[in-house]
């Protein structure tokens with residue numbers, strides 16, 4: 344059996360608002376396998392972004408994660424039990440996130456290369472220092488006094504000590520620049536290498552550019568490179584192609600697919616676009632009003648959707664080569680202040696029975712690896 348990189352069990356998140364408590368995530372169950380791309384789909388407002396943010400533990404300040412749920416990462420660690428400090432070590436390194444709006448995710452006054460370099464320095468300092476040391480040893484003037492001093496400084500930093508020589512020399516600007524040079528060179532090379540991996544043409548030039556000089560698609564590539572910089576176990580991509588045109592969208596999705604293969608990362612692709620899921624994902628989780636209603640491999644979900652909501656979603660999208668009437672699901676996503684009892688989909692469901700109003704259906708395996716939360720699906 345393939346192991347799960349993430350397993351969310353019964354995740355509940357409430358929001359305090361001036362109108363009252365909003366029960367937004369209502370028992371989310373979802374698993375992401377090693378090396379797979381899982382699509383999380385559902386109408387806007389159903390809780391996809393909040394699910395991604397809960398995994399990263401970056402929910403809005405008025406959100407409260409209710410007790411009883413779990414987010415198991417790499418088998419055993421419950422992310423919900425980690426301290427903020429432990430979480431900081433995971434964020435950006437083991438789990439990274441690409442947002443829908445690249446412009447807001449990049450710092451406007453730092454150049455692209457500098458922003459990638461910062462991630463390397465933050466999470467992979469050891470690697471960077473080791474490479475710098477190696478370069479020093481191999482350089483022509485490796486026996487010079489300055490080289491020796493730098494080697495001492497880097498070795499101390501590698502051992503986690505604060506270097507006193509660096510503190511003293513760092514007060515003299517020209518020497519400060521000199522002693523940081525080898526590290527900056529490594530960071531520069533690593534940043535340009537990352538830009539190359541996301542197929543940015545002329546990466547050296549782009550590395551010196553500022554976010555406002557780049558197109559939306561280019562910026563999203565930069566963000567992908569930043570997200571992959573530390574070889575994360577899980578990449579959460581929240582509507583990564585919504586803000587770009589269709590051609591760029593296709594190219595970005597192809598890129599993400601290729602990178603998944605190269606890096607072996609698992610990807611949670613959050614989107615409201617079913618066509619994107621059909622094209623790119625191995626499995627799908629369908630979300631409705633704060634719960635996962637169906638999860639299975641992409642083929643099964645598209646071929647034989649079992650949950651009435653999934654069936655409704657699929658009936659609403661046009662399929663090339665098929666002439667049939669498109670039907671939208673009647674009604675809209677419910678209000679989270681006072682959500683429907685039992686199955687939250689019941690006011691919109693054509694199959695609802697009495698039990699649906701009274702009891703919340705369990706999320707259970709009805710076929711091999713095909714999970715559904717519905718009272719009437721056998």
Ligand SMILES: Nc1ncnc2c1ncn2[C@@H]1O[C@H](COP(=O)(O)OP(=O)(O)O)[C@@H](O)[C@H]1O
Pocket residue numbers: 358359360365367385386387388389390391392393394403404405679
């Ligand atoms: N800070 C907040 N306070 C109260 N409600 C919020 C807050 N942020 C998001 N929500 C609500 O949570 C619900 C789920 O939002 P979201 O996860 O962004 O949906 P999706 O990504 O599926 O479109 C929405 O109804 C939204 O209004």
Ligand code: SF4
Pocket residue numbers: 650651652686687688689690692693694695696699704716717718719720
């Ligand atoms: S549990 Fe009932 S209301 Fe909910 S989807 Fe199934 S049939 Fe419809």
Ligand SMILES: [Mg+2]
Pocket residue numbers: 391392393581582
């Ligand atoms: Mg969203």
